[in-house]
Each structure stands twice: as C-alpha cells, then as structure tokens.
Amino acid sequence: MDEQTIPIQIKGLRDGLLISIGDGEWATLEPALFEYIDSQDSFFRGARIALDVGAQKLKVNDLVSLRDKLSEHEISLWAVMSESALTEKTAQLLGLATRISKPRPEQLNQFSVDGHNNETALFLDRTLRSGMRIEYPGHIVVTGDVNPGAEIIAEGNVLVWGRVRGMIHAGAKGDNSAYICALALAPTHLRIAEVVSGKLKKGENQTPVIVKISKDGKLKFVPWQPE
Amino acid sequence: MSAKIVTITSGKGGVGKTTAVANIAVALATNGAKVCCIDGDIGLRNLDVIMGLENRIVYDIVDVIEGRCRLRQAMIRDKRLPELFLIPAAQTRDKTAVSPSDMVRLADELRGEVDWVLIDSPAGIERGFRNTIAPADDILIITNPEVSAVRDADRVIGLIEAEEKNKPSLIINRINPVMIKAHDMLSAEDVLDLLAIPLIGIVPEDENVIVSANRGSPIVLNSKSIAGMAFRNIAQRLEGQEVPYLDLDNHGGLWNRIQRIAGKN
Numbered sequence: 001m002d003e004q005t006i007p008i009q010i011k012g013l014r015d016g017l018l019i020s021i022g023d024g025e026w027a028t029l030e031p032a033l034f035e036y037i038d039s040q041d042s043f044f045r046g047a048r049i050a051l052d053v054g055a056q057k058l059k060v061n062d063l064v065s066l067r068d069k070l071s072e073h074e075i076s077l078w079a080v081m082s083e084s085a086l087t088e089k090t091a092q093l094l095g096l097a098t099r100i101s102k103p104r105p106e107q108l109n110q111f112s113v114d115g116h117n118n119e120t121a122l123f124l125d126r127t128l129r130s131g132m133r134i135e136y137p138g139h140i141v142v143t144g145d146v147n148p149g150a151e152i153i154a155e156g157n158v159l160v161w162g163r164v165r166g167m168i169h170a171g172a173k174g175d176n177s178a179y180i181c182a183l184a185l186a187p188t189h190l191r192i193a194e195v196v197s198g199k200l201k202k203g204e205n206q207t208p209v210i211v212k213i214s215k216d217g218k219l220k221f222v223p224w225q226p227e
Numbered sequence: 228m229s230a231k232i233v234t235i236t237s238g239k240g241g242v243g244k245t246t247a248v249a250n251i252a253v254a255l256a257t258n259g260a261k262v263c264c265i266d267g268d269i270g271l272r273n274l275d276v277i278m279g280l281e282n283r284i285v286y287d288i289v290d291v292i293e294g295r296c297r298l299r300q301a302m303i304r305d306k307r308l309p310e311l312f313l314i315p316a317a318q319t320r321d322k323t324a325v326s327p328s329d330m331v332r333l334a335d336e337l338r339g340e341v342d343w344v345l346i347d348s349p350a351g352i353e354r355g356f357r358n359t360i361a362p363a364d365d366i367l368i369i370t371n372p373e374v375s376a377v378r379d380a381d382r383v384i385g386l387i388e389a390e391e392k393n394k395p396s397l398i399i400n401r402i403n404p405v406m407i408k409a410h411d412m413l414s415a416e417d418v419l420d421l422l423a424i425p426l427i428g429i430v431p432e433d434e435n436v437i438v439s440a441n442r443g444s445p446i447v448l449n450s451k452s453i454a455g456m457a458f459r460n461i462a463q464r465l466e467g468q469e470v471p472y473l474d475l476d477n478h479g480g481l482w483n484r485i486q487r488i489a490g491k492n
Contacts, residue, residue: 085326129385
C-alpha cells in the first residue's frame with residue numbers, strides 16, 4: 001500500500017491530538033503511521049495523542065509496541081478508541097483511556113508553580129460535586145458551590161463564591177496565615193495548615209464568612225462585614 | 228423514526244431505577260409511542276421481573292452483542308402493550324461482556340426501530356454505568372430524599388458533566404410529605420438546591436409500587452395510584468409537555484383526596 005492512500009487523519013483536541021486510522025492491515029498501517037510521524041517530526045515531538053483505530057483488533061503486544069515506539073518519538077499515547085471490544089479491552093488493561101473526555105479535575109494539580117508566594121490562583125467556574133478533588137500549589141477561587149464529598153486542597157487561600165458543604169484545606173503546606181472565605185459555610189471538614197475545625201453546627205455561617213487561625217491557635221469564624 | 232435514547236441512573240442502589248424505567252416505558256407506550264427498554268444491569272437482571280416478562284426470555288443483550296441472534300429476536304414484546312419491548316440483561320454474565328461502544332452500536336440500531344429507548348443502569352459508577360451512559364441522548368438521575376442517595380447522585384452528575392453529555396434531569400423518588408413536615412426527611416427543595424439540575428418528576432412514596440413490582444404489573448397501569456400518576460407525568464414531560472407538579476402536601480389537596488379514595492376502596 002502506498003503512503004498516500006493510507007487514511008490517517010489528525011485533529012487537534014483541547015489537550016492533545018486525535019489521530020484516526022482507517023481500515024486495513026495493521027502490519028502496513030503501523031509503519032505508515034510512523035512514516036507520517038517521521039515526516040513531520042517536529043510537529044509531533046512532545047505531543048499527547050489519542051488514537052482512533054476503527055474496527056482494528058489489537059492485542060496487548062501490538063499496543064505495547066506501539067506505545068513504546070511512540071515514546072521513542074517523544075509522543076505520549078493516552079487513549080486508544082476502537083469499535084472492537086478486544087482492542088478496547090486491551091487498551092483498558094494497559095491503563096489507556098478508551099474514550100475522550102474532559103481531563104479529570106485531579107489532573108489540574110499538574111501546574112508547576114513555585115509555592116503560592118507568586119500569588120497565582122486557580123479559577124474554577126463551576127460547582128464542585130461529590131468525588132471531585134482539586135489540589136493546587138497556589139490559591140483556589142471557586143465560583144459555584146462545593147458539595148458534600150468534594151475536596152479542595154490549596155497551598156494558599158481558598159475563596160468560594162458559593163456555598164461550602166465539602167472539605168477545604170487551605171495553607172496545605174503549613175502556611176498559618178492562609179484563610180478560607182465563603183458566601184455560606186456548612187462544611188464537613190475545614191482545615192488551615194495543621195489546624196482542624198471542630199464540629200460545625202447546622203444553620204451557622206449562612207452569611208459570608210472568613211475563617212482564619214486565631215491567636216489561640218484555633219480556627220476563628222468571622223462574619224464578613226463591608227467596611 | 229429516530230428514537231431518543233434515555234438512560235436512568237442513580238449511583239446508589241435501591242432508589243428505584245428499574246421501577247422508574249418500567250413505569251416510564253409503560254406510560255410512553257400507553258400514550259402511543261413505540262418503546263424499547265434495555266436492562267443494562269448484566270448479571271443482576273431485574274427489569275424483566277418488574278415488567279412481568281421473565282418467562283418469555285429466550286435471547287438477551289449479550290446474545291445480540293456477540294452475534295448469536297438478531298436484534299429483533301431479543302426484543303420481547305410486552306404482554307399488555309404491543310408497542311412496548313424489552314431487551315433483557317444476561318443473568319449468567321457480568322458487566323465486562325459489553326463495552327460502551329457495543330452499547331452505542333446497539334442503541335443506534337434501535338434508533339430506526341422505535342420512538343424511545345430507555346436504558347436501565349446498574350448501581351455504581353464502574354463499567355456497567357459507563358456502558359449505559361455511552362449511548363444516551365438524555366440522562367435521568369433518580370434519587371431518594373436521603374443524604375446518602377443525594378451524595379451519590381451528585382457524584383454521578385459530576386461524572387456525566389465530565390463526559391460532556393447533555394445536562395441530566397432529576398427524578399426525586401419516594402417523597403413522604405408527612406415525614407418532610409416533621410423535618411425527618413429532606414424536602415424536594417433541599418435536594419434540588421444541592422444537585423442544581425432541572426427537575427423532571429417527584430414521585431411520592433407508595434406501598435403499591437412494591438406490590439405491583441412483585442406482580443410484574445407496573446404501577447402506572449393502576450389509574451388510582453398517585454405514584455403511577457407521577458410516572459405518567461414524567462413520561463409526558465419527556466414528550467415535551469408542560470405538566471403541573473402534583474400537590475403532595477396541601478391538606479385537602481390531591482394527595483389527601485387520592486388517599487381518601489384509596490382508603491374507601
């Protein structure tokens with residue numbers, strides 16, 4: 001098969017590239033894919049790709065060798081999509097994603113920031129639901145609610161423009177001056193540096209509040225007053 | 228004909244997914260639509276029992292997917308409504324027998340056959356859940372007014388948001404107005420306030436639901452049941468009609484009237 005006729009499609013995704021490979025023998029498609037990658041080496045270098053292999057049946061060996069060869073080109077393979085149940089299963093076995101979706105919020109902690117002294121903040125314009133965990137080495141600002149079962153861990157301050165009913169840890173690396181603000185606060189668990197909140201009564205703190213460490217080393221809840 | 232594919236899921240078990248699928252399907256079919264239900268709970272098959280079709284199963288969903296029968300052969304026709312079908316789950320296999328892409332293909336094949344495909348999701352957020360979510364055009368989240376059920380629903384909504392699906396709608400099942408009045412139960416407002424997704428139905432607690440499930444005759448077929456009426460309303464809302472919500476706690480309202488009628492019989 002001649003290189004030109006091999007259907008390889010490239011599409012940009014939010015978080016990498018999607019390469020779709022058409023039908024044919026894998027034995028010829030795979031070398032063709034690498035020929036294509038070689039011809040555009042600088043474009044692919046460092047890329048994060050998802051591969052759509054159509055109905056192609058790929059075994060563990062095929063996928064492992066593909067992944068390894070790709071990594072030699074400094075390409076990281078994170079997902080393999082297929083209509084074949086076998087390929088899908090193989091991909092799952094290898095810990096590869098089999099569907100493209102938004103990056104999980106957990107992956108937000110991959111920002112490289114030098115502590116929160118540089119005052120960077122992560123803005124999250126959404127409600128954080130049960131099971132979501134956000135870690136960030138700076139400040140975190142949430143516009144939305146923090147529901148029960150959600151966790152926020154920041155090395156800096158945490159501001160929530162919404163109601164807090166989940167867990168928040170500010171100053172997670174030991175910063176005693178960190179604070180937490182929210183429009184309403186009924187959390188399961190609050191923490192600043194190493195200080196943990198006592199039990200919070202239901203119905204309290206239904207107005208905007210700032211939580212800080214007071215002089216006696218406990219968490220102090222101060223209703224927010226406009227000056 | 229291009230069917231709408233609706234998945235009903237909850238995260239937590241035992242909140243009424245299967246009952247809701249059976250009842251909404253019967254209500255849609257009663258309104259004249261052609262409906263196919265799929266039991267996505269492979270290995271823990273239930274929908275057939277609630278619909279009263281247990282003894283008619285020859286082929287199941289895994290047979291279709293693995294090519295042992297044609298799609299039509301696995302579609303069991305309901306004994307009451309000729310436009311209602313069920314594709315049962317396999318009882319002797321597990322969730323890994325089916326993949327999300329298998330479900331998408333199956334659902335796409337059904338699109339040309341019926342008006343509605345209702346998929347019953349298993350409890351949990353693992354493979355079985357992903358299988359049933361993959362083909363869905365719309366997702367209904369069902370929950371009970373209990374803290375644990377609401378938290379699981381919240382988790383599931385988060386997962387669905389991450390998949391960039393349409394915003395799910397909410398069914399609150401087993402509301403008990405007497406307990407809410409005594410502040411022993413979360414109210415519908417409490418649940419909606421936390422989950423922040425559109426409401427599509429509130430179903431009151433009704434003992435008859437259990438009786439009808441055991442008999443294999445969904446509660447919507449009982450014209451006197453208020454829970455049945457709530458499920459009929461959900462079906463109408465799915466069809467795009469504006470239906471007012473049942474008045475569940477006003478004394479002298481429908482709830483009491485229905486209870487009085489039920490008491491007399």
